[in-house]
Amino acid sequence: MDLQRFAAGLFAFAVVAVGAGSSVASGHPVPAGPGQPAPPSTVSTAPQGDVTLRLGQEAAIQGKDLTIRYTRMVSDSRCRPAMTCVWQGEATLAFLLSEPGRGESTTAELHSGPRTGPQATSYAASRVELVSVGEDGQEATVRVS
Structure with a gap:
């Protein structure tokens, strides 16, 4: 039995x-579970401005053959809220930069501070600069010029 x-x-x-x-x-x-990005969506933004991207989101730059996608947070040593830190720390974020019309792309790792790496890169006759990173790393603001 x-x-x-x-x-x-x-x-x-x-x-x-x-x-x-x-x-x-x-x-x-x-459905995406906790900590997993939602399916990518594209926002359109004017050149010469700031755009905030959620993890997995892409921005198409108006008038340019350029898209920028926030693909992942590589590292985060920033001081957490309500903590006392000797050093502010930095976040390193990965972006996919593409020229859809030409079928070309590259990846770039940008840093929130100048101590460990570049805060900006050039691609497709544009400068892409990491301006800020959200507290939880789910959002990043970049400036395109």
């Missing part, structure tokens, strides 16, 4: 496991 209950439990577990995987295989969207 115990063997029958064990076999029934194992069968039920297998059915649940297969059923859980079938929603992914069937193409139904799987």
